[in-house]
Amino acid sequence: MTELSTIYLEVENIKCGGCENSIVKGLRAIEGVTDISINREIQSISVRAPERLRETVVLKLKTMGYPLRGSVSGLEAGLTNAKSFVSCAIGRLG
16 A cells, blocks of 8 residues: 655645635546645645655646746746636636
8 A cells, every 4th residue: 555645735826715626626636646735825735645646746736827836937927827717717617
């Protein structure tokens, strides 16, 4: 059995409950990720998962518009911000 770790990430662009809903749905799609916790106030996410899934989780969050804090700048930051608005809207509908 694979040992689970708590993976703690500080991200950008979490604005509301819609964002949170999208993040939870997106991360639940990764097999092995459990116990997703989001703190909107400090822009952090923690999940229980095998440590080997850390980069998978980080990449999934970035593609949804929630990159690691300080990891994007310029045009890329603008694009991830736009993606987060889309993810937020989807989260509000679902």
